[in-house]
Amino acid sequence: MIDQHYNFAYLDEQTKRMIRRAILKAIAIPGYQVPFASREMPMPYGWGTGGVQVTAAIIGADDVLKMIDQGSDDTTNAVALRGFFEKTAGVATTSKTADATIIQTRHRIPEHELTADQTLVYQVPIPEPLRFLEPRETETRKMHALEEYGLMHVKLYEDIATHGHIATTYAYPVLVYDRYVMDPSPTPKFDNPKMNNCAALQLFGAGREKRIYAIPPYTKVVSLDFEDHPFEVQKFEGLACALCGAKHVYFDEVVIDDHGGRMFTCSDSDYCEERRAAGHVGEQPDFMSSETGSGGKTEHAA
Amino acid sequence: MSDQPLLRAGSISKFYGPQAGCLDVSFELWPGEVLAIVGESGSGKTTLLNCLSTNLAPTSGTVEYRMRDGHLRNLYDMGEAERRFLLRTDWGFVHQNPADGLRMGVSAGANVGERLMAVGERHYGNIRGQALDWLGRVEIAANRVDDGPRTFSGGMRQRLQIARNLVTSPRLVFMDEPTGGLDVSVQARLLDLVRGLVADLGLSVIVVTHDLAVARLLSHRMMVMKSGRVIETGLTDQVLDDPREPYTQLLVSSILQV
Numbered sequence: 001m002i003d004q005h006y007n008f009a010y011l012d013e014q015t016k017r018m019i020r021r022a023i024l025k026a027i028a029i030p031g032y033q034v035p036f037a038s039r040e041m042p043m044p045y046g047w048g049t050g051g052v053q054v055t056a057a058i059i060g061a062d063d064v065l066k067m068i069d070q071g072s073d074d075t076t077n078a079v080a081l082r083g084f085f086e087k088t089a090g091v092a093t094t095s096k097t098a099d100a101t102i103i104q105t106r107h108r109i110p111e112h113e114l115t116a117d118q119t120l121v122y123q124v125p126i127p128e129p130l131r132f133l134e135p136r137e138t139e140t141r142k143m144h145a146l147e148e149y150g151l152m153h154v155k156l157y158e159d160i161a162t163h164g165h166i167a168t169t170y171a172y173p174v175l176v177y178d179r180y181v182m183d184p185s186p187t188p189k190f191d192n193p194k195m196n197n198c199a200a201l202q203l204f205g206a207g208r209e210k211r212i213y214a215i216p217p218y219t220k221v222v223s224l225d226f227e228d229h230p231f232e233v234q235k236f237e238g239l240a241c242a243l244c245g246a247k248h249v250y251f252d253e254v255v256i257d258d259h260g261g262r263m264f265t266c267s268d269s270d271y272c273e274e275r276r277a278a279g280h281v282g283e284q285p286d287f288m289s290s291e292t293g294s295g296g297k298t299e300h301a302a
Numbered sequence: 303m304s305d306q307p308l309l310r311a312g313s314i315s316k317f318y319g320p321q322a323g324c325l326d327v328s329f330e331l332w333p334g335e336v337l338a339i340v341g342e343s344g345s346g347k348t349t350l351l352n353c354l355s356t357n358l359a360p361t362s363g364t365v366e367y368r369m370r371d372g373h374l375r376n377l378y379d380m381g382e383a384e385r386r387f388l389l390r391t392d393w394g395f396v397h398q399n400p401a402d403g404l405r406m407g408v409s410a411g412a413n414v415g416e417r418l419m420a421v422g423e424r425h426y427g428n429i430r431g432q433a434l435d436w437l438g439r440v441e442i443a444a445n446r447v448d449d450g451p452r453t454f455s456g457g458m459r460q461r462l463q464i465a466r467n468l469v470t471s472p473r474l475v476f477m478d479e480p481t482g483g484l485d486v487s488v489q490a491r492l493l494d495l496v497r498g499l500v501a502d503l504g505l506s507v508i509v510v511t512h513d514l515a516v517a518r519l520l521s522h523r524m525m526v527m528k529s530g531r532v533i534e535t536g537l538t539d540q541v542l543d544d545p546r547e548p549y550t551q552l553l554v555s556s557i558l559q560v
């Protein structure tokens with residue numbers, strides 16, 4: 001039910017125009033962090049205020065919105081933000097990746113390949129990849145401006161020196177369009193290759209840090225590495241989803257009893273449901289059947 | 303020594319409001335030469351060093367540097383990107399307090415390797431190899447390569463800072479009181495090390511110090527500063543053994559004899 005007390009998608013029109021201008025600038029300079037006048041939102045920082053503002057600025061009445069948190073459509077953050085847009089914009093929502101025109105995400109890029117008519121909106125906690133290496137914001141901006149990125153490799157060097165391999169598993173720095181080093185927000189590095197040459201527009205919003213950045217469609221995105229320690233994604237050898245039997249996807253580990261029992265399921269809940277609907281089965285296909293039932297539907301909230 | 307100067311300062315002045323940091327300083331530095339700038343606290347030594355090393359823009363005057371292609375360029379006409387590139391490749395800067403010149407949060411190896419990575423080295427094995435080599439040259443044990451500078455003593459930190467600066471084979475190194483805060487035996491070792499490196503690598507060095515013993519051991523030539531002005535210049539032994547200006551005589555006679 002749309003709430004008439006709010007402007008469409010909560011933000012007033014002037015604010016949306018301001019955010020759109022920042023988005024356009026971000027798209028024009030791939031990977032560059034554009035400052036914007038981030039607003040107070042009716043949710044705490046850390047809950048996706050940046051992503052919500054970006055989504056509010058680009059969403060139209062005809063859009064179909066998908067909200068994911070850690071890959072899943074039915075976790076707290078996803079449910080809360082989906083409800084927010086159902087209430088303030090009255091748009092259709094879905095859990096199906098293929099049906100969505102806007103996907104707002106925290107942590108994951110859907111397993112399903114994205115298309116040119118989709119936009120992926122990331123919620124970003126810390127947009128500055130050099131933050132923990134160089135504490136001064138004035139200095140990090142200068143380093144971006146002058147393309148001084150040697151320091152980023154110092155972090156990777158430390159990883160190898162300490163752990164014997166590059167142990168950074170999330171927020172793995174990437175070089176966008178051969179120019180700006182960018183923090184892909186806390187997505188697992190498993191998803192980094194999906195950013196490269198992606199058909200969909202990717203927008204990143206950091207509410208607390210007041211930054212927006214973007215990767216335009218079909219843009220080169222390279223994960224940083226060393227010649228003798230090349231970038232590689234996590235491999236989950238021997239693991240398969242307990243529900244749908246999928247291999248080589250990103251998994252959630254689910255503790256199922258008090259005796260150390262655990263199972264692995266697809267982190268991307270829509271992908272898992274799609275596979276089960278197509279007849280794929282894992283080792284424990286019925287385990288979750290009593291709890292699920294909300295996913296897989298496209299519902300109109302108006 | 304080449305017959306052309308590496309660095310030429312032309313009447314540098316720096317004012318802090320009405321107060322002069324340094325006034326009308328001109329000199330030339332030749333390749334392979336070690337120049338000491340001495341004087342008491344507040345005489346403008348560090349201001350001058352910062353003006354020369356592009357950390358602080360002088361109010362007036364020029365600083366020209368002979369680039370590797372042989373051309374003399376005014377540093378303050380260059381873009382900031384080029385200046386910063388120069389600062390981390392062809393130059394070194396050794397701070398008095400090693401914490402200012404080191405990244406305290408990362409290991410010794412990464413500290414030495416940072417400049418290599420900054421100029422595009424992307425092979426971990428090579429970076430580590432060079433880091434180990436340089437740690438050896440500044441007498442830091444190879445098994446400390448993965449330890450952070452916080453676990454190092456003051457003397458080791460200073461030596462690590464020197465290694466970090468020299469890894470890209472700079473031609474000019476600025477040193478601001480490199481032995482300040484170190485006890486005398488560590489000072490002696492550090493000076494010995496620096497002297498050896500300077501001779502081996504043919505470095506040009508501008509060293510700022512209030513310690514005349516450091517100037518005598520390291521430098522070929524020295525400038526004595528007082529109230530922002532250079533009052534006496536000459537060969538180190540000449541100035542120290544036969545000071546001309548009353549102020550220099552006072553400085554030399556103030557050295558404690560044991």
